Amino acid sequence: MFKLRPFSKGLIYLILIIYSIGVFIPFLTLGLNSFKSLREIFLTPFSLPSYFRIENYAATWKQANLLIAYINSFTISIVSIFGILLTSSMIAYILARYDFPFRRILYLYIISGLVLPARLAIIPIYLLLRDLALLDTRIGLILVYIATGIPFSVFILKHFMEAVPVEIEDSARIDGASPWKIYSLIILPLCRPALVVVGIFNFVAIWNDFFFPLILINSRSKETIPLAISVFFGEYANQWHLLSTALWMATFPALLMFAILSKQFISGMTQGAIK
Amino acid sequence: MKIKFLYIFLFMVPGILLYTMFVAYSFGYSLSLSFFSWPGVGPKIFVGFQNYKDALVGIYSTEFFRALSHNVYFFALVTLLELGLGFLLALALATQLRGYHVFQTIVFMPNIISLVMVGFIWGMLLNPQIGLINEFLRSVRLGGLARGWLGDSDIVLTVIILVNVWRNVGFYILILLAAILNIPPEFFEAAYIDGATNLKITWHIVLPLVKPTFQTLTILLFIWSFNVFDLVYALEGVQAGPFRSTDVLGTLFYRTAFGGLGSARLDLGLGATVASLIFVIVFPVSILYVYFVERKS
Numbered sequence: 105m106f107k108l109r110p111f112s113k114g115l116i117y118l119i120l121i122i123y124s125i126g127v128f129i130p131f132l133t134l135g136l137n138s139f140k141s142l143r144e145i146f147l148t149p150f151s152l153p154s155y156f157r158i159e160n161y162a163a164t165w166k167q168a169n170l171l172i173a174y175i176n177s178f179t180i181s182i183v184s185i186f187g188i189l190l191t192s193s194m195i196a197y198i199l200a201r202y203d204f205p206f207r208r209i210l211y212l213y214i215i216s217g218l219v220l221p222a223r224l225a226i227i228p229i230y231l232l233l234r235d236l237a238l239l240d241t242r243i244g245l246i247l248v249y250i251a252t253g254i255p256f257s258v259f260i261l262k263h264f265m266e267a268v269p270v271e272i273e274d275s276a277r278i279d280g281a282s283p284w285k286i287y288s289l290i291i292l293p294l295c296r297p298a299l300v301v302v303g304i305f306n307f308v309a310i311w312n313d314f315f316f317p318l319i320l321i322n323s324r325s326k327e328t329i330p331l332a333i334s335v336f337f338g339e340y341a342n343q344w345h346l347l348s349t350a351l352w353m354a355t356f357p358a359l360l361m362f363a364i365l366s367k368q369f370i371s372g373m374t375q376g377a378i379k
Numbered sequence: 380m381k382i383k384f385l386y387i388f389l390f391m392v393p394g395i396l397l398y399t400m401f402v403a404y405s406f407g408y409s410l411s412l413s414f415f416s417w418p419g420v421g422p423k424i425f426v427g428f429q430n431y432k433d434a435l436v437g438i439y440s441t442e443f444f445r446a447l448s449h450n451v452y453f454f455a456l457v458t459l460l461e462l463g464l465g466f467l468l469a470l471a472l473a474t475q476l477r478g479y480h481v482f483q484t485i486v487f488m489p490n491i492i493s494l495v496m497v498g499f500i501w502g503m504l505l506n507p508q509i510g511l512i513n514e515f516l517r518s519v520r521l522g523g524l525a526r527g528w529l530g531d532s533d534i535v536l537t538v539i540i541l542v543n544v545w546r547n548v549g550f551y552i553l554i555l556l557a558a559i560l561n562i563p564p565e566f567f568e569a570a571y572i573d574g575a576t577n578l579k580i581t582w583h584i585v586l587p588l589v590k591p592t593f594q595t596l597t598i599l600l601f602i603w604s605f606n607v608f609d610l611v612y613a614l615e616g617v618q619a620g621p622f623r624s625t626d627v628l629g630t631l632f633y634r635t636a637f638g639g640l641g642s643a644r645l646d647l648g649l650g651a652t653v654a655s656l657i658f659v660i661v662f663p664v665s666i667l668y669v670y671f672v673e674r675k676s
Contacts, residue, residue, distance in 0.1 A: 105560075105567055106474045106577055116471045123468065124485045126545070130500050131488075133511055137503075149514045191394030198390045202382045214395070217402050219665030221606055223629075224654040225405035227412060227636055227647050232400065251401035254394050283386045312493035314609050319637060330493045334613070337499055344509055351499055355492050362491045366484040369491060374553050 131359065137348035145344050160349040167340070168350040169324055173332035180242055180328060181310045184249035185303050191250060192257035192302070193295065197287050199258070200265035201273075211262070217255030222248075223315055230319060240322045248320070249310050257302045260376070264298035265291065304372025311358075329354050410658075412651035419647050430652035443653070445623060446631040447660075453540055453627065454604035458597055460544045465551030466589075470581060472552065473559040483556070487549040494546065498613025501542045505529050529614055532624035539610055539625055551596060558592040559585055591671075598668045605661050608633065628657050 108116070137145055138160060139153040165171065199211050222229075229248055230239070238244030272294070273286050281289075292299070314330040321327055327335065336350050362369050413430055415423040434443045468486065472479050489497065504511050505528040513525035528538045562585065570580050608629030611619055617633050619626035636650025 105564055106470075106580070107567075107571065108474055108476070108577075112577075113474070113476060116474060116476060119471055120468075120482045124482065127485055127488055127549075129511075130504055130545075133504065134500055145509050149509065149511055150518075191397065194390040195394045198382075198387055202387065204382070204384070204387055210391075210395075213403070214398060215669065217398060218669055219662060220402060220406050221602070221658070221661060222402060223606060223608070224632075224658050225402065225409050227651055227654070228405035228408035229401055231408075232405065247397060248401050250394075251397040254398045255402070258394070283382055283390070287390075308491060312491075314493060314495040314612075318612075330495045333499065334495055344503065344506075347499070348503065351496060351503075355496055355500075358491055359488065362488060363484070366487070370483070370487055370553060373487075373490065374550065374557065 131355070134348055134352050135356070137345065138352040140345055140348075142343065142345045145348070157345075160345055161353070164336075164346050164349040164353065167346070168336040168353075169327065169332050170329070170350065170353055172325060173327055173329045173354075176242060176326060177311060177328045180246055180249070181307055184246045184253065184310050185307050187246065187250040188253040188257050188306050189299055189303060192254050193261050193292060193299065194287065195254070196258050196261035196265055197291055200262045201270070214255050214258050217252075218259060222252040226315070226319055233320060239320060240326060242326055245316060245320055248316055249306075249313075253306045253310075256376075257306065260302050261295065261298055264295055268294050300368065301372050301375050304368060305376030308369070308373055409651045410655055412648055413655045415648040417647050418645060423648070426648065430646075430649050431656075433649065434652050434656060439649070442623070442626070442631060443628075443656070446619075446626045446628045449536055449625065449627050450605050450607065452536065453543075453607055454601055456537065456540045457543060457547075457604060458600045460540070461548050461551045461600065462555075462593060462596060464544070465548050465555050468548070468552045469555035469559055470585070472556050473585075475560075483553065486552050489546045490549045492546070494543075494609035495613045497542065497546045498610045501545070502529065502614050505538065530621055532621045535615070535621065536625050539614055542614070543607075543610055554596060555589060555592060558589040562588050595668070595671050598664055598671065601664045602661050602668065605657055628653065632657065 136153060139156040139158075140160075141153075141157060144151075144153060195214065199207065233239045233241075233244045233248075236244070238247070268291065273290055276286050276290060312330065313328075314334070317328045317331040318334070321331060324332075324335070333350055333354050337347060340346050340350075412423075414425060414427060416426045416430070417423040433439045472482060472486075492500075503509065507513060507525075507527040507530070510528075512528065513522075516522055516525045526534075529535055566584050566588075567580060570584060575583070605628060607627045611625050611627055611630050612633075615621075615625045617630050619630045632650060632653045635645070635653055636647055638645045
């Protein structure tokens with residue numbers, strides 16, 4: 105790898121530190137603003153709050169509907185991930201292990217979803233959910249997330265499963281284990297690393313998604329966090345202290361979570377996109 | 380290996396069914412809808428290529444090509460900045476100096492925050508009344524540079540691109556870093572023995588070896604650049620103001636299909652046409668992407 109003289113080393117540290125400050129300042133400002141009064145935000149933008157106004161939090165938590173939004177975001181993300189992992193790994197297992205007519209065509213059919221940006225199909229998705237009476241429901245949103253998550257997840261999981269030696273399954277098969285037993289008791293545990301990558305990748309994408317809830321969800325009782333924040337911004341325009349508090353409550357837990365699990369997040373999100 | 384057809388069926392049906400309904404069928408339906416005029420209720424009227432004519436040469440062409448040109452500008456600038464800055468910072472991290480894991484975590488941090496929320500955060504920082512950016516410029520006596528960053532149609536698209544860079548560049552840094560760290564250390568050692576400088580090594584060894592990664596990332600950037608929506612929505616709304624100066628195909632699509640004040644004609648057919656046109660642009664490049672990743676694995 106690169107060898108550096110002390111001077112260059114110092115220079116690189118300087119660059120990295122300046123860059124890191126650039127990353128932190130927006131979050132830091134947000135965090136500080138969340139404890140200030142509106143007046144303070146206008147008059148003393150750079151200083152610490154005169155005292156930490158916890159009341160901003162009490163006011164915003166309710167008005168921004170954040171408790172419900174958090175519950176919704178969690179439920180929707182977790183159930184979707186579970187659905188994606190289950191359906192995709194079953195498909196991937198069959199495609200990776202068994203030969204049957206039209207196998208190749210079926211694989212290409214699913215993989216072609218990789219090149220179809222799901223958002224562009226939003227009009228028919230909207231109509232479909234409307235006809236199924238699933239518009240403005242969490243279930244509807246979950247079904248859409250599972251469906252759009254499948255191509256990518258099948259792609260990753262199939263490649264991973266092909267690398268798992270067949271011999272492991274053979275002895276179980278001789279003992280008369282059914283495909284379901286082999287899949288659930290042998291294959292799934294062996295695929296854990298790939299399942300984690302696929303899970304994290306999809307989790308972050310679904311947790312952060314704004315487009316589908318914007319179009320498919322109307323009721324405040326069903327909105328996800330990005331949607332709740334967006335609605336709050338519409339209602340409380342220029343109430344910067346409350347807006348800051350809401351944004352901070354929506355981002356800080358994610359930042360904290362990331363700080364704790366950064367390794368898993370980074371590998372999940374980078375490997376996920378590039379493989 | 381042999382397996383009962385029943386098992387294949389049971390394993391595949393749940394996923395295939397959902398995928399067929401919400402992706403494959405929906406896509407096909409969207410394409411076919413682009414040949415109709417339909418406000419969402421009542422009968423659909425077949426209009427042939429009229430929607431395409433409207434979008435490409437007719438009354439909506441100004442709007443369509445303006446949005447398209449903004450996507451192209453977005454792609455060009457974002458690629459230049461995210462790959463350029465990404466590569467430089469990846470090089471800095473590739474020295475693996477003490478604590479580089481911490482920096483790795485820091486540069487990636489903005490990436491885990493939803494784009495809409497990043498948009499709202501920067502909307503506050505760039506606000507002319509309370510925004511820290513202007514306050515900062517004034518405090519270092521550069522007050523002349525302070526302006527309404529999100530209200531000036533000459534610069535606002537570039538400002539939005541910069542916000543996008545702030546949020547996403549960490550991803551490119553880490554991908555490029557992984558590619559650089561993949562280079563066998565012997566290559567470096569041999570070059571040092573031959574007396575090569577770091578600059579020479581970067582140019583003659585590192586750059587050629589990470590070229591395939593650049594290619595893949597450029598393709599991804601292309602696809603993502605034509606899907607831009609969230610940031611513009613958060614910072615300028617679906618009207619993509621001021622005066623449509625931030626309008627991209629994503630916001631144009633939203634307005635035609637789902638309304639939003641000021642859209643001249645609300646038509647799901649015309650909306651589907653815009654979607655189809657975006658797809659036509661992105662599709663060849665997407666095929667290239669699948670080809671690249673399949674070749675790798």
